[in-house]
Amino acid sequence: METESGLWVTLLVGAVPFLGFILWWWNDLRYALPIISLDRSPGGGKLPPGYMGLPFLGEMPAFLWYFKFLRRPDDYINSKRLRYGDGEGLYRTHLFGSPSIIAFSPSANKFVLQNEASFFLEWPSVELVGSTSLVAVEGSSHTRVRSLVIRAINQPDALCRIAIMVQPRIIAALNLWAQKGRITLYKEAKKVTFANIGKYFASFEPGTVLDTLDDLFKGLTDGFRAQPINFPGTAYHRALQCRKKATGVFREEMERRKESDASNAKHDLMEGLMQMKDEDGKQLSDVEVLDNIVSLVVAGYTSTSLAIMWAFYYLAKCPHVLERLREEHVPIAKRINGEFITYKDITTCKYTTKVVEEIIRLANIASIIFRTAKEDVKYKGYKIPKGWKVVCWARYLHTNPENFDDPMCFNPERWNEPPKPGTYLVFGGGTRICAGNMLARLQVAILLHHLVVGYRWKLVNPDAGMTYLPHPKPVDEVEVSISKL
Ligand code: HEM
Incomplete structure (x- = not known):
């Protein structure tokens, strides 16, 4: 009897974290893993860094957390920059029901919107x-x-x-x-x-x-x-x-x-x-x-x-x-x-x-502009898979101090100069x-x-x-x- 209950405890202790792990990484396992593992061409399946979130919900809870609850929308991207670095201005995620690539740098946005x-x-x-x-x-x-x-x-x-x-x-x-x-x-x-x-x-x-x-x-x-x-x-x-x-x-x-x-x-x-x-x-x-x-x-x-x-x-x-x-x-x-x-x-x-x-x-x-990839697209060594949404994060360009000095300050004088290329969308x-x-x-x-x-x-x-x-x-x-x- 004692051994049986011990077995159950062991199973539970092992199964709960395992299930938690699967749930946490569900969308990465479902969408990113097949691409990373099946595309054998040199550097072929390399996806931008990121996290694709929970089944069905994807990263919507994090998105809503920053936009609705904290009311600090720009920190949604800032939190990713802290975790993954700037890289080539792209992250992978799962938002609004679709596997998605976020474009948050001027050049990545330009690449998408002009293509x-x-x-x-x-x-x-x-x-x-x-x-x-x-x-x-x-x-x-x-x-x-x-x-x-x-x-x-x-x-x-x-x-x-x-x-x-x-x-x-x-x-x-x-x-x-x-x-x-x-x-x-x-x-x-x-x-x-x-x-x-x-x-x-x-x-x-x-x-x-x-x-x-x-x-x-x-x-x-x-x-x-x-x-x-x-x-x-x-x-x-x-x-x-x-x-x-x-x-x-x-x-x-x-x-x-x-x-x-x-x-x-x-x-x-x-x-x-x-x-x-x-x-x-x-x-x-x-x-x-x-x-x-x-x-x-x-x-x-x-x-x-x-x-x-x-x-x-x-x-x-x-x-x-x-x-x-x-x-x-x-x-x-x-x-x-x-x-x-x-x-x-x-x-x-x-x-x-x-x-x-x-x-x-x-x-x-x-704040954001959507596109969908018609085909597999390569950008600076990363793959944007066919059918995935691309979310051009225009808002972030306008509120990033690297693009606009003191960006949250209302300052018409900043328009004495044209904006840096690609920063104004x-x-x-x-x-x-x-x-x-x-x-x-x-x-x-x-x-x-x-x-x-x-x-x-x-x-x-x-x-x-x-x-x-x-x-x-x-x-x-x-x-x-x-x-x-
Ligand atoms: C401050 C006001 C406005 C803002 C911030 C704004 C913003 C935008 C943005 C960001 C797009 C691009 C969407 C995309 O690429 O998916 C767009 C497209 C468009 N906007 Fe505006 N818009 C404004 C006012 C207007 C007005 C007054 C009209 C016309 C009455 C208009 C008509 C259009 C049309 C027709 C498109 C689609 C263009 C195309 O697909 O070729 N917008 N707008």
Whole structure:
């Protein structure tokens, strides 16, 4: 009897650590070991250093620990640098359900983002973004659609038009906020951004159609964070329904335009996309126009709202920057005397350009950018296996003191010099660099003009903590008290 229980104790004492070992190394054994042991070519199966985590969960607990619990997101990479060193700027891991390679150095990020032949942008749910939209197409189709979209929203003649179109709503919003006296900026910035999107995308005026669209886009955006399970009751199912209905609203508008007189043409994105011809004289199909409008709303809505929210936040924290901005904008306001500021005026505002860049750098709206390896890829002696995700850790580049002096300090003066090559990826890089980057900058600059010449504001909770998921923002979403100067 005694020997039997002794046997059990021995088994248990041996089995528990063994099981623990297997669980701890599960993903490394499952994904990394076969690659390391089966690829016999010289140096062939060498994977970047790292740890791939527990079954199913991978390294998500560590990721959430740093991003959600400690709220020190950059220490996720710092902890790895301490353990594995810098190496070639790559680690292996398992995040968001996939075996992954993290790229955290400027050169590794450049290698991935500029190498469309080996890495592609894979959407878990192409049906949500639309299969013919710019973000979903590749190769020559991507080049073609991209050049048309950029002409419609990101080039000087489009920006000149949009600069005028967005101002009535920005001016009205600021007025209303001052009347309210106390507002939550993220919420309000979303309203004004969406009203402007409605205007310069499809000439929609505020009203029921726009409110319906706003609700539909909220539902659609929720779907991007949900498991892609299309079953009634799931967030993903709802998102698909919302997408269908939102497309329906734009389709109706498109049909109306086709039937109406050419003299009624509106100078907005929809008209641009309907009329433009590519190099071969070919126009976009109806589905392409609609897919692209919907995905552009998704790409521009939250990102621009967050940038506006951060503009208020940083300027409230840095009165000396606000003062210098006023010095730049008050003379312009006097000169234009109640007229709208133009795109050309904005391009002459050198200090504003630096402030906008610094807001966008520190806001880190797109902290990470995903790619998938199309094939086995070699980088500086390491293998990036086919099918693995590559997580380009843009945020880390912008918050690393090796790239930006005193990186967490809001300092527009740093833009007196260009950033070190490869260290600035707020808008991504390579052929998929943000198609609305100039538009986003312009909208923030226009807001700054009207804000600094006409208003004073204070943070209600200057010491509010930060959340980092899904985007960095103060927990109070920037509550301010605001009044006219
Ligand atoms: C501050 C605001 C913005 C930030 C930080 C931002 C950031 C980014 C980033 C990082 C990418 C690259 C994604 C990747 O490579 O996977 C991207 C792509 C894109 N962005 Fe933006 N964006 C902003 C505003 C906008 C606006 C206002 C629009 C248009 C209305 C827009 C449209 C797009 C499109 C269409 C793409 C895909 C380009 C392609 O695949 O060729 N973005 N953006």
